[in-house]
Amino acid sequence: YYSYKEGTPHPYPERETKKHPFITAGVAVAFVLLIAATVAVNNHFDTLFPAEKDTKIIAHRGGGNEAAENTVAGLNAAYNAGAYGSEIDIQRTKDGAYVILHDGNFERVAGDSRKPEEMTLKQIRKLSAFGEPIPTFEEALSSCKGRLVLFTELKGKTADKKMADDAVRIIKENNMEAECVLISLDYELIDYIETKYPEMQTGFLLFASFGATDRLHCDYLGLEEESVTENAISAAHDQGKKMLVWTPNEKSTQKHFLCSNADGLITDNVIQAAKIQKE
Template sequence: MIQTINFAHRGASAYCPENTMASFRKALELGADGIETDVQRTKDGRLVLIHDESLKRTTGDDRLVKDVTYAELAALDAGSWFDTAFADERTPALEELLALVKDKGTIINLELKNGVVFYPGIEEQLIEAVRAFDLSEQVIISSFNHYSLALCKQLAPEIKTGILYMEGLYRPWDYAATLYADALHAYKYAVLPEWVAEAAAHGIAYHPFTVNDEAEMVRLLDYGVSGIITDYPDRLNALLAKRGATAE
């Protein structure tokens, strides 16, 4: 029986401020075997893990990620917006997460946030970092920017890619083949059991997002998805453990 990958969305973001080291560490504690996070770049060229192009929501700063240096970003409190107990949390550099999982076997889903701000050359930079940590086998690169995914596959055929999309992509397994992509990171409602089966027959995995309701988790597990992206890795871990025990 193939184990479904339990991807913690921005870490264990239901319990800790998203895309912080606290959130990533908590995800591992709660049973996640995958971590999903977002990659952008600072003004001085550092790859950092943050979802929004603006710093406003998570740090209170009105600037954009692209307009601050790494030192400026690292000085900002990225935890208090969630809870004052996390006031010491900062927006991490990519290398901090790669170092955390280096010897753990954790799958890392790195989403390139380059649909609004394009960050020229970010694909090469990300791949260089992944290879430097010898993590090519543990990484999936995803993006809503499918041109970027195609480029990543050209640059690094050995690193898996996942196509992010929201709604009714027609025969997505055929589309994935045009990008040489390995997975479909579909919004949770854009998944049907027959599509999962057809994609699997073509060697394409489904990793739907963002699935927090247990009934929805069960539905998608019954469909046979290869992974689920969730804010609650503990909920998914409990369901997977229960299904594993039942199967034995």
């Protein structure tokens, strides 16, 4: 411009930059909100963005609340609800058969106060559990084959080495070694099975985890939900064991454990758990 015009150039005065307090305050607030949001997401990341988990749903006492407990109808209901497996209880009869029953007698389920070890299988056949036949162990296995993994608890006063031997024999006769896990609250019984039948899968049930669980000979540890923490799950995995949680029935606890690293949850509310898992 000045090359085409005579005269002395006059410099243009530099404009003073004015600071706008509202803009400065806005930036500061935005920064604080960004930090707060980052902290919130970090604290609840697993809830907001759950990772892919493979926690198995296992129906408690056959089919949980979906049908009569410890019956073939219950096992069918568990399968239809999408369960991975079912937990059942076996006890020995007076004549050496094995029937599915949780309690020490038939009072609650069939209105008969006699114990299974006081009755023959023929006598028990005349009873019904909540309107359904009381199945034998063989019948339970048959209904689950190719459909459900059967977590079989050795239960009651007849839970001994003979029961363990018989259970293994019956499982092998049905070619279901890969579809059965023998479980018990009696560690000596689990240790016996692990020692004599290392090819069988076993699980030791505990009310709480204390002591050196790495010394326990079993494939699964089963803990009550109140005792299960991520540290306990990690410790079990480090020991080469799987962790079962029993029995989370509330939506909140089911969601918590389905989003955890637990290997399976044993629950009465199978349909509810399956719905949560799909969400």
